Amino acid sequence: MAKPWYREKPKPYEEMRREVEDAYPELRFIDDGNRIILQGWYLLHEGSQVWDRYLIEVTLPTDSPRGFSIVREVGGRIPCIADRHVYDNGVACVALEDAFWFEYPNGLSLLEFLNGPLRSYFASQSLIEMGETEPWPAGEWAHGAEGIFQFYSNALSIKDPLVILDFLKLLERDEVKGHWPCPCKSGEKLRKCHGDSLYKLRSRIPKDVAARSRVRFQKR
Amino acid sequence: MTENEYLEAILLQQTLAPGSPELKELQEREEEVKSLLRSKFGTARIREAGSKRKGTMVKASYDLDLTCYFPHDDNSAGETLKEIFEGIEAALREKYVTSPKGSAIRVWDGTGKTDFHIDVVPGRFVDGNDGDVFLYRSSGDKERLKTNLDVHIDHVRDSGVLDAIRLTKLWRERNGGNVKTFALELLVIKLLEKKKNEALSEQLRHVWEQFKEDGENLTIEDPANPSGNDLSELLNDGIRFWLSSTATNTLDAIEQSGWDAVFGEVESDKSQRVEALRRITVATPIRTKPWGNG
Numbered sequence: 001m002a003k004p005w006y007r008e009k010p011k012p013y014e015e016m017r018r019e020v021e022d023a024y025p026e027l028r029f030i031d032d033g034n035r036i037i038l039q040g041w042y043l044l045h046e047g048s049q050v051w052d053r054y055l056i057e058v059t060l061p062t063d064s065p066r067g068f069s070i071v072r073e074v075g076g077r078i079p080c081i082a083d084r085h086v087y088d089n090g091v092a093c094v095a096l097e098d099a100f101w102f103e104y105p106n107g108l109s110l111l112e113f114l115n116g117p118l119r120s121y122f123a124s125q126s127l128i129e130m131g132e133t134e135p136w137p138a139g140e141w142a143h144g145a146e147g148i149f150q151f152y153s154n155a156l157s158i159k160d161p162l163v164i165l166d167f168l169k170l171l172e173r174d175e176v177k178g179h180w181p182c183p184c185k186s187g188e189k190l191r192k193c194h195g196d197s198l199y200k201l202r203s204r205i206p207k208d209v210a211a212r213s214r215v216r217f218q219k220r
Numbered sequence: 221m222t223e224n225e226y227l228e229a230i231l232l233q234q235t236l237a238p239g240s241p242e243l244k245e246l247q248e249r250e251e252e253v254k255s256l257l258r259s260k261f262g263t264a265r266i267r268e269a270g271s272k273r274k275g276t277m278v279k280a281s282y283d284l285d286l287t288c289y290f291p292h293d294d295n296s297a298g299e300t301l302k303e304i305f306e307g308i309e310a311a312l313r314e315k316y317v318t319s320p321k322g323s324a325i326r327v328w329d330g331t332g333k334t335d336f337h338i339d340v341v342p343g344r345f346v347d348g349n350d351g352d353v354f355l356y357r358s359s360g361d362k363e364r365l366k367t368n369l370d371v372h373i374d375h376v377r378d379s380g381v382l383d384a385i386r387l388t389k390l391w392r393e394r395n396g397g398n399v400k401t402f403a404l405e406l407l408v409i410k411l412l413e414k415k416k417n418e419a420l421s422e423q424l425r426h427v428w429e430q431f432k433e434d435g436e437n438l439t440i441e442d443p444a445n446p447s448g449n450d451l452s453e454l455l456n457d458g459i460r461f462w463l464s465s466t467a468t469n470t471l472d473a474i475e476q477s478g479w480d481a482v483f484g485e486v487e488s489d490k491s492q493r494v495e496a497l498r499r500i501t502v503a504t505p506i507r508t509k510p511w512g513n514g
Contacts, residue, residue: 022247023238025272028377040275044500045237051496053232082512095508108506116506123500124510130494136510137502143512 004062006036016065019111026053036060039074042114044123052126054078058110066107068097071118078125082143085121094121096141097209099151105204145220148213156197158184165217167194171202171210221488223421226479229486231383234278234390245336246272246284253312253327253338257288260311261297265289265350269341269369274376276385276405280393284338285324287369289353292345301344301356301364308342320358323365341369352444368444372402375443379409380416384423390483391424395466403454406440407431421479428467435464 006013013036017029026041038058044051055075061067071092080086085093094117101107108116120138127135141147152164166183170176176198178191186193201210221229236243254266270285271277288308290297298304309325312318316327324339343353352368376385385408392399411430412423431438438460442449473481480486501507 025236025238025243025277026275028275041235043235043237044497045235045240046496046500048237048240048242049496050232050235050237051493051500053235085510085512093511096511099511100508103508104506112506116504117508120501120504120507121510123497123504126497127494127501130490130497132494132498135501137498138507139509141509141511147511 002063004035004060005064006060006062009065012065016110020114023111024114027056027058035062038110042118042122044119044126052122054122054125058114060110064107066109068100068107069110069113073122073125077129084125084128085140092121094118096147096151098148098205098213099141101205101209102151102155102201145217148217149220152201152213155201156184156194158194160184161217161220165214167198167201168210168214168217170198171205172207172214176202221486223479224419226486227383227387227420227424227483229488230390230483231386233486234280234386236277236279236282242279242282246282249329249336249338250284250286253286253316253340256311256315257286257308257340261288261290261308263290263294263296265291267369269373270339271389271401273373274405275382276376276389276401278386278390278393281389281401283336285341286338287341287343287353289343289345289350291350292347294344297342301342301354304344305342305356305358308340312340322359323355323357362450365449366445367442367449371444372442375409376405379405379412381408381412381423383420384408384412384427387420387424387483388427391466391470394483395470397462397466399459399463400454403440403451403459406443406451407438410440425471425474428471431463431467432471435460435467438463 020027020038021029024040024042026043027038028040030037030039038060039056041053042056043053054073054077057072057074059070061069071094072090073086073092074090078084078086080088080090087093124135142150149161149164152167153159156164156167158164158167163184170183176190178189178195180190182188182190182193182195184194190198250268257264257266265288267287268284269287271282272284290304297307305320305325309318309320312325312327316329319326321339323343324341327338327340329336341355343355346352346354346366351370352366354364354366357363357365376382379385385405388404388408389401392404408427411427415423415426418426438455440451440455442451470482
């Protein structure tokens with residue numbers, strides 16, 4: 001098994017650590033031997049005014065400094081239910097991974113992730129607690145397989161779930177040929193039909209992410 | 221607003237936001253003193269060691285501690301601990317106003333523009349492991365003590381009672397107490413050892429009840445050297461009396477007038493908070509749509 005990036009490249013890791021600790025002095029890095037976790041108070045502030053705070057635990061991705069971090073709210077404040085965008089095991093569903101990689105194919109640095117998606121996610125959670133309606137300004141994906149359907153349906157402009165499943169299978173493949181028939185059943189070759197959309201998805205969404213979505217979608 | 225919502229609101233008021241003027245000043249001063257020490261003592265290992273690293277900063281009390289430790293076999297700053305202490309103080313005096321405070325040298329900028337101060341703690345590592353250190357003591361019976369700053373910091377950071385420590389520090393400030401932060405931290409951690417999962421209001425009540433009822437018998441020990449360092453001078457009779465009498469007054473005040481009498485009123489404007497949180501949700505440079513594993 002490959003070594004985690006932070007063990008392979010201690011210098012960039014130290015730089016990242018300093019950058020994050022300067023910006024978030026109430027978060028600290030903990031190395032438990034197997035993984036690195038960022039733990040402590042995540043502050044929602046505007047200028048000097050702190051409006052709210054959440055006790056969080058962020059497990060750093062092992063594959064890349066710009067990978068997808070796993071976040072948990074560990075203060076017991078947010079219930080672990082889909083309506084609050086939290087998995088049963090406490091992991092925050094900050095984003096649909098497929099959509100995340102499609103939008104940010106180079107990933108995000110830890111600081112970008114903390115300053116961006118996480119900030120918006122927790123501020124929205126505070127608004128929900130205060131009884132506010134429409135707390136998610138960027139919108140939200142439907143739960144489970146329905147959210148996966150929404151994303152690929154938008155990206156491919158296709159409404160048929162079985163066709164989307166065929167496209168998901170192509171996302172997992174090592175190679176896709178332009179002369180293959182397009183899964184949308186138009187009778188056209190892929191290159192003359194959904195080829196561009198498929199290529200864009202393949203170039204951005206990692207195969208393992210697409211494979212997980214396909215399995216979940218298949219159960220739908 | 222419940223007691224614990226009130227205390228959470230007080231903690232938010234007392235939290236230093238990243239990029240706030242207070243933190244910027246702290247960082248600027250830290251860099252200034254560090255670079256002066258580095259220019260004079262190239263072999264010293266200089267680190268931040270105060271409430272910022274421990275995670276116990278509150279707006280009312282957030283001064284800076286820096287350690288300046290030399291390798292165990294390095295005599296460049298002096299052969300004895302006393303010489304190291306005096307050498308560092310002399311170097312700092314070229315730019316700042318200084319005065320010895322126990323094992324530390326207290327540093328002010330001397331311009332009168334700010335009352336902000338920094339405590340610089342000189343020392344020498346016991347061996348090549350860069351862990352335990354010998355510190356010089358400018359007052360007290362012993363001239364040196366052996367301790368370990370990383371152990372102190374971990375002891376506080378991993379205590380699980382950081383919010384109680386923060387509020388107890390604020391309580392000290394609001395009541396003009398001069399009990400040392402280190403002693404207060406050790407007391408709170410010890411008294412709450414079996415109460416980590418209790419509500420913050422109950423934790424504070426317990427701490428004050430112990431101060432009130434058992435003030436004479438309170439003891440603390442250095443987590444880095446439990447039997448070697450006598451910390452009794454940090455809890456002298458005057459300090460014990462202050463802890464006991466102030467805790468008594470505080471508990472009475474809560475009974476009679478509620479928690480506002482301890483930490484003051486909280487500005488609670490829901491619409492202002494909602495507006496701010498809405499601004500935060502849209503102002504973030506990178507946003508994602510959340511999903512749910514339904």
